[in-house]
Amino acid sequence: MCGIIxxxxxxxxxxxxxxxxxxxxxxxxxxxxxxxxxxxxDGEKLQLIKQMGLVKEVFNEEVLTQIPxxxxxxxxxxxxxxxxxxxxxxxxxxxxxxxxxxxLASNGDIVNYKELREDLEAKDVFFESxxxxxxxxxxxxxxxxxxxxxxxxxxxxxxxxxxxxxSSVMLVKDELYAFRDPYGNRPFILGExxxxxxxxxxESCCIDIIRAQFKxxxxxxxxxxxxxxxxxSIQLNPDEFRSRKHSAHCVFELIYFSRPDSVxxxxxVYAFREKLGKKLAEKEDIISDVVIPVPDSSNFIALGYxxxxxLDFNFGLIRNHYVGRTFIAPEQTIRDENVxxxxxxxxxxxxxxxxxxxxxSIVRGTTLQKIVKMVRSHGAxxxxxxxxxxxxxxPCFYGIDTPTYEELIANQKTVEDIAGYLKAxxxxxxxxxxxxxxxxxxxxxxxxCFNGEYPIGLKK
Ligand code: AMP
Numbered sequence: 263m264c265g266i267i268x269x270x271x272x273x274x275x276x277x278x279x280x281x282x283x284x285x286x287x288x289x290x291x292x293x294x295x296x297x298x299x300x301x302x303x304d305g306e307k308l309q310l311i312k313q314m315g316l317v318k319e320v321f322n323e324e325v326l327t328q329i330p331x332x333x334x335x336x337x338x339x340x341x342x343x344x345x346x347x348x349x350x351x352x353x354x355x356x357x358x359x360x361x362x363x364x365x366l367a368s369n370g371d372i373v374n375y376k377e378l379r380e381d382l383e384a385k386d387v388f389f390e391s392x393x394x395x396x397x398x399x400x401x402x403x404x405x406x407x408x409x410x411x412x413x414x415x416x417x418x419x420x421x422x423x424x425x426x427x428x429s430s431v432m433l434v435k436d437e438l439y440a441f442r443d444p445y446g447n448r449p450f451i452l453g454e455x456x457x458x459x460x461x462x463x464x465e466s467c468c469i470d471i472i473r474a475q476f477k478x479x480x481x482x483x484x485x486x487x488x489x490x491x492x493x494x495s496i497q498l499n500p501d502e503f504r505s506r507k508h509s510a511h512c513v514f515e516l517i518y519f520s521r522p523d524s525v526x527x528x529x530x531v532y533a534f535r536e537k538l539g540k541k542l543a544e545k546e547d548i549i550s551d552v553v554i555p556v557p558d559s560s561n562f563i564a565l566g567y568x569x570x571x572x573l574d575f576n577f578g579l580i581r582n583h584y585v586g587r588t589f590i591a592p593e594q595t596i597r598d599e600n601v602x603x604x605x606x607x608x609x610x611x612x613x614x615x616x617x618x619x620x621x622x623s624i625v626r627g628t629t630l631q632k633i634v635k636m637v638r639s640h641g642a643x644x645x646x647x648x649x650x651x652x653x654x655x656x657p658c659f660y661g662i663d664t665p666t667y668e669e670l671i672a673n674q675k676t677v678e679d680i681a682g683y684l685k686a687x688x689x690x691x692x693x694x695x696x697x698x699x700x701x702x703x704x705x706x707x708x709x710x711c712f713n714g715e716y717p718i719g720l721k722k
Pocket of ligand 1: 518556559621622623624625626627628629630662663664
């Protein structure tokens with residue numbers, strides 16, 4: 263999973279596009295913490311700054327003073343395709359001495375990456391990373407430079423041959439292109455600031471931070487081109503580029519990944535999560551003393567659940583925000599340790615209580631197993647676990663980092679067995695039908711991690 267941003271200022275003298283891009287990346291930090299970077303036009307050529315680390319670490323005041331530009335793109339990375347190193351960090355840059363210059367940042371995974379890369383390698387295109395962003399960039403550059411196609415026609419060709427998920431921003435010298443895959447799998451929006459600046463971003467929280475106004479979602483199969491003469495949208499018919507007549511927006515973005523203050527696929531994320539909690543409450547037969555979220559991702563699910571049942575809602579676990587992510591730690595022992603470092607219980611809300619513990623999802627089961635133990639050891643009488651999504655049984659191939667089939671606890675165990683593993687008094691998930699009833703436009707969503715139906719194909 264990653265976050266992207268693209269900024270174009272109509273007034274070339276404004277020269278704050280790189281700074282605005284960095285500000286946008288701050289708000290996208292939850293989408294990736296491994297590395298970050300920006301590419302910008304310095305008046306002559308494209309420049310690139312990218313490093314491992316958080317936005318606030320990479321873009322210190324010293325860096326910020328060196329980057330005047332009216333057009334820039336940016337990226338934060340959470341690795342799915344390709345290992346965690348600087349070569350796989352984005353944006354990718356192609357600065358030819360004589361010809362055009364390209365830079366690209368993308369969110370999503372390409373499932374037929376291997377085959378497409380081998381095709382390009384056979385045409386003497388050289389790769390420096392294992393990252394799909396580089397593949398997208400070099401594909402477009404190859405067909406533009408070597409086969410004489412326009413940039414727009416090169417992107418159209420890409421849309422025909424690339425299977426997978428991509429919300430992408432690209433610079434060709436000082437012109438900006440934004441395009442989204444035919445299924446609209448990852449979020450992607452367009453905003454505008456004072457009629458002067460166009461902003462493309464993964465989520466609306468990234469445009470809020472720079473005080474830009476939401477304009478629209480970038481549509482599936484839409485190519486938007488911005489240059490000195492203005493903005494042009496080329497809307498292709500997605501049905502000519504996909505194998506079903508619907509989009510496949512990732513539902514997990516609404517459940518877990520996006521920030522609750524964002525609007526994603528026209529849904530206010532926090533309100534969607536409250537509805538998940540409300541739905542979970544509909545079939546409840548345990549009336550507990552207190553409802554406790556596993557913070558922060560399940561806060562609104564727990565709130566919706568407690569409101570619906572008229573139960574006491576409290577923060578019984580305090581999260582340390584300075585511990586790295588538990589989920590992406592490579593070793594199970596480190597993941598176990600991290601969970602304990604990350605959450606500290608408030609015994610006052612737990613002692614002698616029947617507790618309903620709410621989480622948004624169970625993947626490997628690491629987090630909840632430790633938390634149930636923690637809550638019990640601080641005096642809870644009973645611990646009932648409720649999950650605001652269905653069982654995650656299948657890996658994602660479209661940009662969310664999920665483990666293999668074997669590591670997914672719900673792929674290996676029944677609900678009863680998982681409850682036993684967690685040492686919970688009871689466990690209940692939302693069913694797939696319940697989740698679908700909460701999603702307004704269910705035909706246009708991807709539920710692959712829950713039902714194993716992969717609308718954009720399987721990883722090859
Ligand atoms: P696990 O401990 O492996 O069961 O992971 C579940 C926890 O990780 C939940 O609390 C989720 O909020 C969070 N989570 C779920 N999916 C992801 C993901 N793809 N990346 C990072 N964290 C996740």
